[in-house]
Amino acid sequence: MNAPQIETLLHENRRFAPSPEFAAQAVATPELYERAAEDRLGFWAEQARALHWHTKFEQVLDWTNAPFARWFADGRINVAYNCLDRHVLAGHGDRVALHWEGEPGDSRSITYAELTAEVKRAANLLTALGIRQGDRVAIYLPMIPEAVIAMLAVARIGAVHSVVFGGFSSDSLRSRIEDAQAKLVITADGGYRKGSVFPLKPAVDTALARGGESVKRVLVVKRGGNEIDWTEGRDLWWHEELAQVDADHEAKGFEAENPLFILYTSGTTGKPKGILHTSGGYLTQASFTHRAVFDLHPETDVFWCTADIGWVTGHSYVVYGPLANGATQVMYEGTPDTPHPGRWWEIIEKYKVSILYTAPTAIRSFMKIGREHPQRFDLSSLRVLGSVGEPINPEAWIWYRDIIGGGKTPVVDTWWQTETGAIMISALPGITEAKPGSAQTPIPGIAIDVLDDNGKHVGNGNGGLLVATEPWPAMLRGIWGDPERFIETYWEKFDFEGTPQRRMYFAGDGARLDEDGDIWLLGRVDDVMNVSGHRLSTAEIESALVSHPIVAEAAVVGASDETTGQAVVAFVILRAKQSEAQTNDEAAALLRAHVAEQIGAIARPKKVYIVTELPKTRSGKIMRRLLQDVAEGREVGDTTTLADTSVMSVITATVH
Ligand code: 6R9
Numbered sequence: 001m002n003a004p005q006i007e008t009l010l011h012e013n014r015r016f017a018p019s020p021e022f023a024a025q026a027v028a029t030p031e032l033y034e035r036a037a038e039d040r041l042g043f044w045a046e047q048a049r050a051l052h053w054h055t056k057f058e059q060v061l062d063w064t065n066a067p068f069a070r071w072f073a074d075g076r077i078n079v080a081y082n083c084l085d086r087h088v089l090a091g092h093g094d095r096v097a098l099h100w101e102g103e104p105g106d107s108r109s110i111t112y113a114e115l116t117a118e119v120k121r122a123a124n125l126l127t128a129l130g131i132r133q134g135d136r137v138a139i140y141l142p143m144i145p146e147a148v149i150a151m152l153a154v155a156r157i158g159a160v161h162s163v164v165f166g167g168f169s170s171d172s173l174r175s176r177i178e179d180a181q182a183k184l185v186i187t188a189d190g191g192y193r194k195g196s197v198f199p200l201k202p203a204v205d206t207a208l209a210r211g212g213e214s215v216k217r218v219l220v221v222k223r224g225g226n227e228i229d230w231t232e233g234r235d236l237w238w239h240e241e242l243a244q245v246d247a248d249h250e251a252k253g254f255e256a257e258n259p260l261f262i263l264y265t266s267g268t269t270g271k272p273k274g275i276l277h278t279s280g281g282y283l284t285q286a287s288f289t290h291r292a293v294f295d296l297h298p299e300t301d302v303f304w305c306t307a308d309i310g311w312v313t314g315h316s317y318v319v320y321g322p323l324a325n326g327a328t329q330v331m332y333e334g335t336p337d338t339p340h341p342g343r344w345w346e347i348i349e350k351y352k353v354s355i356l357y358t359a360p361t362a363i364r365s366f367m368k369i370g371r372e373h374p375q376r377f378d379l380s381s382l383r384v385l386g387s388v389g390e391p392i393n394p395e396a397w398i399w400y401r402d403i404i405g406g407g408k409t410p411v412v413d414t415w416w417q418t419e420t421g422a423i424m425i426s427a428l429p430g431i432t433e434a435k436p437g438s439a440q441t442p443i444p445g446i447a448i449d450v451l452d453d454n455g456k457h458v459g460n461g462n463g464g465l466l467v468a469t470e471p472w473p474a475m476l477r478g479i480w481g482d483p484e485r486f487i488e489t490y491w492e493k494f495d496f497e498g499t500p501q502r503r504m505y506f507a508g509d510g511a512r513l514d515e516d517g518d519i520w521l522l523g524r525v526d527d528v529m530n531v532s533g534h535r536l537s538t539a540e541i542e543s544a545l546v547s548h549p550i551v552a553e554a555a556v557v558g559a560s561d562e563t564t565g566q567a568v569v570a571f572v573i574l575r576a577k578q579s580e581a582q583t584n585d586e587a588a589a590l591l592r593a594h595v596a597e598q599i600g601a602i603a604r605p606k607k608v609y610i611v612t613e614l615p616k617t618r619s620g621k622i623m624r625r626l627l628q629d630v631a632e633g634r635e636v637g638d639t640t641t642l643a644d645t646s647v648m649s650v651i652t653a654t655v656h
Pocket of ligand 1: 312387414
C-alpha cells in the first residue's frame with residue numbers, strides 16, 4: 001500500500017461501540033480472552049472438546065519437531081461426522097443445512113438429515129472407486145451442493161481433497177492434479193455464470209490429455225446440461241453411480257493429524273504451493289472462530305459466506321466451520337449481478353440472512369453502482385457483517401455498515417490466510433469497540449506481533465512485519481511434497497533465537513500498530529498481489545507471459561485499483577520480429593487472452609504495456625517498484641541503482 005493510503009487510514013478515528021442489547025446476547029464473552037491469556041493450550045483443548053472425538057485426546061500441542069506441529073495428536077476424529085451425523089443424532093436432522101440458490105433461479109433446501117444421507121452414499125461410492133485413506137481427490141466444481149457433498153465424502157473416508165477453483169484453466173488444473181498425484185477428479189459438465197453455462201468438463205479432458213496420469217476416474221455431476229465428450233472406462237456420471245451404492249455408511253475415527261485437504265495458493269515463485277491442512281486442529285479453530293467471530297446462534301441465524309469453495313474462505317466458512325456448528329446457510333451459484341444488480345440483496349431478503357461474510361472488492365463494486373439496488377430489498381434480517389481477503393478501506397467499511405447493515409450491525413474485519421486455515425485477527429462482535437479499517441485484535445488463543453527486520457517488537461505507533469509468535473491449531477502442516485520450501489518461506493525470516501521452537505511464522509504482510517496497539521494491515525510485502533481478494537504471484541503471471549512466442553521479457557506489478565484493490569499490470573518486451581508484425585494494441589490483447597488461458601480469467605492483466613526496455617539494477621534484477629510508480633501514475637521514485645537511469649523516462653513516455 002502506498003504512503004497516501006496509509007495516511008488516510010491513520011487519520012480514521014470513528015469508533016463503533018457494541019450496543020448493550022447485542023452484548024447481552026453475544027456468543028463471545030470477555031472471559032474468552034482471559035481464559036486464553038492464562039492458559040492458551042488449555043483454552044484450545046476446551047474448544048477442541050466441543051467437537052465429537054471417536055477417541056479422546058490427552059496431548060494438546062506437540063511442537064518438538066517445530067515447525068511441523070501436531071495438535072491433539074493422540075485423539076481420533078472424523079471431520080464429516082462432526083459436520084453431519086452429530087447434528088442429526090442431537091435431534092437437528094430437520095434443520096436446513098443449505099439453502100442453495102442456482103443462478104438461473106432454481107433452488108434446493110437440504111436438511112442436515114438429507115445432507116448426511118447424501119454424503120454417506122458418496123463416501124461409499126468413493127470407496128467403491130478404490131479411494132482409500134490418504135489418497136488425493138481433485139474437485140473442480142461450480143458452487144452447487146455436490147461440491148460440499150464431495151468434500152465431506154472425501155473427508156469422511158480419511159482421504160484428502162484438493163479443490164481447484166472452477167475459474168482456473170486446464171493447465172492450472174493439470175499442474176495441481178500432478179503435484180498431488182490425484183487418483184480421481186470430481187467435476188461437472190458445467191455451471192451457471194453471468195447468465196449462461198460455462199463448461200468445466202472440457203478443461204478436465206484437456207488437462208488429462210496433456211498429463212495427470214495418476215487419475216483413474218472422472219466423476220461428472222450433471223448441472224449445466226451442456227454437450228460434453230465422454231471417455232468410456234474413465235468417465236462416470238455422479239448420479240448414476242450414486243444410485244448403485246449402499247445408503248448406509250459408518251464414519252470411523254482418524255488420527256487428528258490425518259491430512260484433510262491441500263489447497264494451492266500463489267507464492268513468490270511461479271509454482272503455486274500446496275498448503276496442507278489436517279483434521280482436529282483445523283476443525284477446532286474453524287468452528288470456534290465461526291461461532292465467536294460471527295456470533296452464531298445456530299437455531300435462529302442464517303449465515304451466508306459468498307466465497308467460492310475454490311478458496312480457503314469457502315473451505316473454512318462455507319463447509320467446515322458452519323457445518324461443524326450446525327448452522328443454516330445460504331450457498332449461491334452465480335455472479336452478484338445476474339440477472340439484475342440486486343441479486344445478492346434479493347437472496348438476503350428471500351432467506352432472511354442474518355450474517356453476511358464477503359470481500360471488500362464486492363462491497364466497493366456495490367458502492368460504485370449505487371445504494372438504490374440494496375435499498376430496493378428488505379435487509380433488516382442482517383445483524384452481523386464480516387469482511388475478508390484484503391484491507392477494507394474505512395469508506396467501504398462505513399458504507400457496508402450503513403447501507404447494508406442499516407447503520408446498526410457490527411462489522412468484523414477478519415485477517416487470515418490459506419496458511420492459517422482460520423481467522424486469526426478480528427474484532428469480536430459484542431465486545432470490541434470497532435475501528436473502521438483495522439482488523440484490530442488477535443482472537444483469543446492466537447499470538448500475533450508486529451516486528452522490525454531484526455525481530456524486535458515495533459511498539460505502538462509503528463509499522464513492521466506481521467508474525468504469529470506461537471503455533472495455532474489450524475496452522476498449515478506443510479507444503480505438499482516440499483518441506484524445505486515450507487521452512488524457507490515461513491520460518492526462516494524470524495529465526496534469531498537458535499532453537500526451532502522459537503521460530504516465528506512470517507505471514508508476508510506488512511502491518512502497523514496504532515496508539516492502542518490495534519493492528520492495521522498494510523498489504524503484502526512480497527511479490528504477491530491481491531486482486532479482488534485473490535492471491536496472484538507476479539512470477540506466475542510473468543512466466544505465463546514469457547511462455548508466449550512473441551514475448552522476449554515481461555515484468556508484472558500490482559497497481560492499486562479502486563474496485564479490485566490491486567490490478568495486474570504487465571510491462572512486456574516483444575521479440576524483434578513481432579514488434580513489426582502487429583500493433584501494440586493487438587499484441588496486448590493477445591497477451592491478455594493468453595494469460596487468462598494459461599492461469600484463469602482472474603489473472604488476466606488489466607493493462608499490458610509494450611515497452612522496449614525494463615528497469616534493471618546492475619545485477620539484472622527488475623525493479624518492480626519503479627514500474628508500480630508508473631502503473632499508479634505517480635512520479636517515479638529513486639532510480640539511482642538502475643544500470644541505465646534513462647530507462648524510466650522512456651517507459652513513462654510509452655505509457656502516457
Ligand atoms: C482468507 C484469505 C491471504 C492474504 C493475506 C493478506 C490478505 C486477507 C485480510 C487481508 C487485510 C484482511 N488479507 N484478509 N488483508 N485485511 N482482513 O484471504 O486467504 O487467499 O490466502 O489470502 O490476503 O495479504 O496475506 P488468502
